[in-house]
Amino acid sequence: MAVPGNRQPAEPPRDLAETELFSVDAYARSFDSAVAEIDHEQNRVALARTAFYPGGGGQPPDVGTLRWDGGSATVTRVARDGGRIWHWLDIPEIAGDVREVYGEIDWDRRHSLMRTHTALHILCGVIWTEFGVAVTGGNMEPGTGRLDFALDGITTDLGKRVERRINEEITRAREVLVDFLPRGEADLDDALIRTRADLISREIDPLRVIDIVGLDKQADGGTHVVNTAEVGHVVVTGASSKGKNNKRIRLEIADGPGGDAQPG
Structure with missing residues (x-):
């Protein structure tokens, strides 16, 4: 999508379009992703791609759910930290062998x-x-x-x-x-x-x-x-x-x- 005009609109940066789905499609409610990193101390995960908005500019972050083979958790907080978008979960501990997840944002919110x-x-x-x-x-x-x-x-x-x-x-x-x-x-x-x-x-x-x-x-x-x-x-x-x-x-x-x- 782009503003009409005489110029050719700039394409979104490829890495942004492929990893931060919310930046190019606000209506993306669910997605699949590989797990990029698990932080056991803070009980949070970073994903290769996400539709969860991490907050900023006065807009709060999204919440929702992550599911994987054998488990699921509520995403209670999302934020940028150290160059990644992290998803905080409401479960006591994240299994270290989780490699793929299915994410779904709270669409009504x-x-x-x-x-x-x-x-x-x-x-x-x-x-x-x-x-x-x-x-x-x-x-x-x-x-x-x-x-x-x-x-x-x-x-x-x-x-x-x-x-x-x-x-x-x-x-x-x-x-x-x-x-x-x-x-x-x-x-x-x-x-x-x-x-x-x-x-x-x-x-x-x-x-x-x-x-x-x-x-x-x-x-x-x-x-x-x-x-x-x-x-x-x-x-x-x-x-x-x-x-x-x-x-x-x-x-x-x-x-x-x-x-x-x-x-x-």
Whole structure:
């Protein structure tokens, strides 16, 4: 998937596409993989490939299940550590002879996070369009999230105004595309300045970019739905001041037009 335009879009790095399945297909719910390493002290495994998102950018990691011949375990935590993506398990001890596993993510939780994450990008695009200010921080859980913005002030009707605009963009059914931009090209893209891409390590090249076509474009590693209509409906639950030039907007997602759709 790529942003339409005059250039040929960059292909995802081969090692990324083959090992971090979530980066190229957010709808991959299950997978097979060889076991790359077992850490008995921390009761965790690293896999040759995984669909489990390890967390980052305010999005929590996935949870789910790993199964193998003669056993299974719940994945309670996933994170990057020492150049690997590790999966922490809820069993007392991992057998040392496990070589192949079948993984399955908690799809209901993942899809809720995908809808939430995309809703936050829509919020970011709306604030950029309306006020021209960047996001300064954020966080999310399944179904709820918040973003902070460098706004000077906040009014009583801001929440209602932003909520109306977010849902307008949802109903426009904008495509949500994944692209991989060469770093030199990303540095020249004014649309990416809102994400402070200049703070991302220069070693990351190309940048993975999420583009809500016509609204928002951000360097981002998380998982998203493929169309804004799939978000459903958004309710802004709070708009408050967290200090000078720091205003916080909270939102929740609800079932509504498109929210129950689950392609893939």
